[in-house]
Amino acid sequence: MADLKPLYTLFSAAGQTPPAIPQDAHLVAYGHTIASIKSVPGFRIDVHTEADSLIAEIVVARGLRNSQPVHLCFGLYEQFGVQNVQLKFTLEPEAELTLLSHCLFATPLAARHAMQGDIRIMTGATLRYQEAHYHGSSGEIEVVPHATVVVEQGARYLADFSLVQGRVGHLDVDYTVDVGDDGVAELTSKVYGFGTDRIRLLERVRLNGKGARGMVKTRMALKDDARAEVLGIMEGNAAGARGHVDCMEIVRDRALASAIPEVRVSHPLAKVTHEAAIGSVDSQQLETLMARGLRPDAAVDVIVRGMLR
Amino acid sequence: MTMLRLLDVSLMRRNAPILDRLSLDMAAGEIHALIGANGSGKSTLAYTIMGCEGYRPERGQILFLDRDITTLPVHERAHLGITLAWQEPARFEGLQIRDYVGLGGKGADVDACLRRVGLAPDQYAERPTDKTLSGGERKRVELAAVLAMRPRLAILDEPTAGIDMISLDALIAVIEALRAEGSSVLLITHQPEVAAHADRASQLCGGRIVFQGTTAAVLDNYRRRTCKRCDGETCHG
Numbered sequence: 130m131a132d133l134k135p136l137y138t139l140f141s142a143a144g145q146t147p148p149a150i151p152q153d154a155h156l157v158a159y160g161h162t163i164a165s166i167k168s169v170p171g172f173r174i175d176v177h178t179e180a181d182s183l184i185a186e187i188v189v190a191r192g193l194r195n196s197q198p199v200h201l202c203f204g205l206y207e208q209f210g211v212q213n214v215q216l217k218f219t220l221e222p223e224a225e226l227t228l229l230s231h232c233l234f235a236t237p238l239a240a241r242h243a244m245q246g247d248i249r250i251m252t253g254a255t256l257r258y259q260e261a262h263y264h265g266s267s268g269e270i271e272v273v274p275h276a277t278v279v280v281e282q283g284a285r286y287l288a289d290f291s292l293v294q295g296r297v298g299h300l301d302v303d304y305t306v307d308v309g310d311d312g313v314a315e316l317t318s319k320v321y322g323f324g325t326d327r328i329r330l331l332e333r334v335r336l337n338g339k340g341a342r343g344m345v346k347t348r349m350a351l352k353d354d355a356r357a358e359v360l361g362i363m364e365g366n367a368a369g370a371r372g373h374v375d376c377m378e379i380v381r382d383r384a385l386a387s388a389i390p391e392v393r394v395s396h397p398l399a400k401v402t403h404e405a406a407i408g409s410v411d412s413q414q415l416e417t418l419m420a421r422g423l424r425p426d427a428a429v430d431v432i433v434r435g436m437l438r
Numbered sequence: 439m440t441m442l443r444l445l446d447v448s449l450m451r452r453n454a455p456i457l458d459r460l461s462l463d464m465a466a467g468e469i470h471a472l473i474g475a476n477g478s479g480k481s482t483l484a485y486t487i488m489g490c491e492g493y494r495p496e497r498g499q500i501l502f503l504d505r506d507i508t509t510l511p512v513h514e515r516a517h518l519g520i521t522l523a524w525q526e527p528a529r530f531e532g533l534q535i536r537d538y539v540g541l542g543g544k545g546a547d548v549d550a551c552l553r554r555v556g557l558a559p560d561q562y563a564e565r566p567t568d569k570t571l572s573g574g575e576r577k578r579v580e581l582a583a584v585l586a587m588r589p590r591l592a593i594l595d596e597p598t599a600g601i602d603m604i605s606l607d608a609l610i611a612v613i614e615a616l617r618a619e620g621s622s623v624l625l626i627t628h629q630p631e632v633a634a635h636a637d638r639a640s641q642l643c644g645g646r647i648v649f650q651g652t653t654a655a656v657l658d659n660y661r662r663r664t665c666k667r668c669d670g671e672t673c674h675g
Contacts, residue, residue: 377531411528416490416491416512417527419512419513420488420512420515420516420521420522421542422516422541422542425511431533438531438532
């Protein structure tokens with residue numbers, strides 16, 4: 130029996146308006162309790178719980194072009210808790226899907242959310258995956274999303290990860306994406322760390338197929354005593370592979386950031402580039418906004434919020 | 439009425455004098471062109487008037503409507519009605535043109551400002567003010583933001599550089615519109631056809647004003663210059 134009231138409460142606590150989840154295919158889980166699940170023709174979700182995990186398998190049928198997004202809602206409404214998710218996700222050939230993953234941890238005082246994903250995007254399929262985290266004021270939230278993604282011939286994986294509301298707590302992202310012939314992988318991450326937040330972001334894209342293309346883009350703002358380590362790894366392993374790593378971090382106060390864009394090329398006809406910029410707010414940006422009358426703190430906020438939008 | 443007065447302003451950058459005992463008066467509603475070779479101090483003067491970081495004069499005073507603003511920060515000068523359009527405007531990820539243009543002008547008609555600089559609102563308003571804009575587009579957005587602010591003093595640093603000839607007419611119309619709305623304009627330019635719209639002009643060389651008068655006279659003097667400092671060496675002293 131669907132019980133979405135706690136979900137709406139969690140969205141409300143995060144200052145968000147809940148999307149029209151009941152009408153769309155979805156999976157809603159609080160901790161390891163499945164609150165609601167809905168499949169639609171061509172889109173199948175099988176979920177069960179084991180002792181300390183939620184095990185989900187999602188299959189999108191060949192050629193399905195779902196105009197409505199699919200929602201995955203994970204969260205906790207207790208003050209303390211753990212949520213472990215094992216997700217196996219398969220997009221069959223030529224399918225196309227937008228997956229919205231809402232991770233709601235605005236209310237717990239201390240919690241751990243771990244996800245181990247195994248994602249396969251088959252020939253010619255497209256997955257747009259948007260993972261948005263909504264946290265509260267507690268710095269004791271631990272988020273550990275790890276995944277391996279296989280992008281087959283001509284397939285596309287377009288992923289956006291954002292954690293820009295509330296304290297990050299401890300974030301440990303580890304994604305590895307293997308891209309086949311003419312496949313595309315674009316990973317964008319946006320994180321706003323403050324207080325004593327600790328962030329580790331490892332995103333590795335291996336362009337293994339001819340003409341494969343990849344992009345790892347990171348935008349991060351840090352202040353107070355936050356710490357971040359960003360590793361963007363791009364490998365060009367086949368003819369015509371093109372990849373780029375783009376990392377920009379704004380650091381204020383006592384925050385510390387490191388960015389290690391790593392490019393590896395094992396084929397003479399592959400090309401991989403990178404750019405990384407870490408520093409305080411750009412002085413010309415700041416003064417441009419101040420020349421419009423914004424106070425310095427308001428100008429910084431406009432710059433940071435824009436970068437993380 | 440004197441809008442802006444610089445009195446004996448000197449500024450050093452990296453131990454070199456960039457502005458050297460420079461004095462300048464601008465009347466309310468005046469369009470004043472600054473003309474000079476690269477490195478003569480035109481942009482430095484713009485940043486100094488705006489109060490940018492690192493451009494505080496070692497000596498001299500800047501008065502705006504008789505108030506000493508020499509030590510005021512940028513945003514307080516903006517509150518008094520001064521603004522600056524940079525020669526190479528900054529770009530902002532995630533900041534839509536509509537929001538950017540409207541930042542300094544509460545209640546401004548952003549669409550009208552965009553149209554005045556030749557940008558169709560339905561094509562541009564929702565776009566980000568980032569590197570996806572060409573240099574010319576970004577400069578037009580900058581002018582739209584200045585228009586929206588309805589400043590008392592607009593400092594335009596090379597507003598037409600990198601702009602095609604068709605857009606040039608539109609941008610000259612913007613300068614005239616600023617004048618019509620009562621703004622003073624300090625216009626830094628290399629282009630005689632743009633400077634010709636100014637009421638008066640000053641020729642800079644080596645961080646000093648070496649000639650001042652009607653725009654035609656200053657342009658004529660600049661064309662006939664014989665000193666090599668106007669082309670990179672120093673001509674006074």
